[in-house]
Amino acid sequence: MVAAGSLLVCLLLAALELRPRGEAAEGQASAGERGTQESEGPDGCPVCAWRQHSRELRLESIKSQILSKLRLKEAPNISREVVHQLLPKAPPLQQILDLQDFQGDALQPEALLEEDEYHATTETVISMAQETDPAVQTDGSPHCCHFQFSPKVMFTKVLKAQLWVYLRPVARPATVYLQILRLKPLGGEGGRRHIRIRSLKIELQSRSGHWQSIDFKQVLQSWFRQPQSNWGIEINAFDPSGTDLAVTSLGPGAEGLHPFMELRVLENSKRSRRNLGLDCDEHSAESRCCRYPLTVDFEAFGWDWIIAPKRYKANYCSGQCEYMFLQKYPHTHLVQQASPRGSAGPCCTPTKMSPINMLYFNDKQQIIYGKIPGMVVDRCGCS
Numbered sequence: 001m002v003a004a005g006s007l008l009v010c011l012l013l014a015a016l017e018l019r020p021r022g023e024a025a026e027g028q029a030s031a032g033e034r035g036t037q038e039s040e041g042p043d044g045c046p047v048c049a050w051r052q053h054s055r056e057l058r059l060e061s062i063k064s065q066i067l068s069k070l071r072l073k074e075a076p077n078i079s080r081e082v083v084h085q086l087l088p089k090a091p092p093l094q095q096i097l098d099l100q101d102f103q104g105d106a107l108q109p110e111a112l113l114e115e116d117e118y119h120a121t122t123e124t125v126i127s128m129a130q131e132t133d134p135a136v137q138t139d140g141s142p143h144c145c146h147f148q149f150s151p152k153v154m155f156t157k158v159l160k161a162q163l164w165v166y167l168r169p170v171a172r173p174a175t176v177y178l179q180i181l182r183l184k185p186l187g188g189e190g191g192r193r194h195i196r197i198r199s200l201k202i203e204l205q206s207r208s209g210h211w212q213s214i215d216f217k218q219v220l221q222s223w224f225r226q227p228q229s230n231w232g233i234e235i236n237a238f239d240p241s242g243t244d245l246a247v248t249s250l251g252p253g254a255e256g257l258h259p260f261m262e263l264r265v266l267e268n269s270k271r272s273r274r275n276l277g278l279d280c281d282e283h284s285a286e287s288r289c290c291r292y293p294l295t296v297d298f299e300a301f302g303w304d305w306i307i308a309p310k311r312y313k314a315n316y317c318s319g320q321c322e323y324m325f326l327q328k329y330p331h332t333h334l335v336q337q338a339s340p341r342g343s344a345g346p347c348c349t350p351t352k353m354s355p356i357n358m359l360y361f362n363d364k365q366q367i368i369y370g371k372i373p374g375m376v377v378d379r380c381g382c383s
Contacts (some may be wrong), residue, residue: 078304
């Protein structure tokens, strides 16, 4: 009886909150009448009737919210035939329909993600040169260079990749030919272990050394797609006399002058939705507060004045917030402690919502495109 009373109070509060002010009394009476109905569904489901009440309230609230948020006193009286007559086939309108995500017929993969507001996101990665694998060496050469990357970095989008090589000072201006060879073990690609992938002609003027950057994005993307192909590279920078000016030794005297890779990456700041609320389906026997799927069909409302989306996934909350479930919703315990004795307790309500985009006719038969906040229930909880 306590649980049923709590659910009834929650439904009454939802009806009062979600209906326009002029309909508050009517909403209360309607919800009260439903509360006196049989609390057990046709298949012996004790909470199915409450779910149905929650669904009906949610649909009614969506109607009133859309009109209220669009500042419309009532739905524009525009039939489907009138829409076809008024709807222009101009490119700007078609671009909106083609490019915008209205969250209409189906949830996009992005809808299953949410912003990670806690963890740091990676923007720049510096990878220092390491010694190459003996499988690509002959008589211990070349020692350099191999670059390792974490799986996390390999799954990010590479915006920019630069290989930085330090060239030793020259006594007089000189032309230097820098080349980068991709390393392979013996037996690979017809026995070749050194495959040239970059070649640059550099005019050196400085007597204090020179840092040279080389665009390495394409090679790096290839390594990320096929990590097994990354055996490292060999770097040479020969002057006219055949002297190699590239600092590739990892030994003493070259501290801070080793080659390195600089990456600018775009890390996805979205993460899988954290399990801070329950997700259920209509066949679930779950009695706790849970989020249930609900698709709103504007054509079923007779709202032909909405051009897009014709339908969208709104979802709704339903379920009990009993004391035995407080450990599932930790913040509810604080609410319960602050509640006066004899109160019905917390209600199952949305704790996170997101907007939808909408293209529609207003009451002046003008076409409007905008965003309506708080129309999709992303998470439910007890509060």
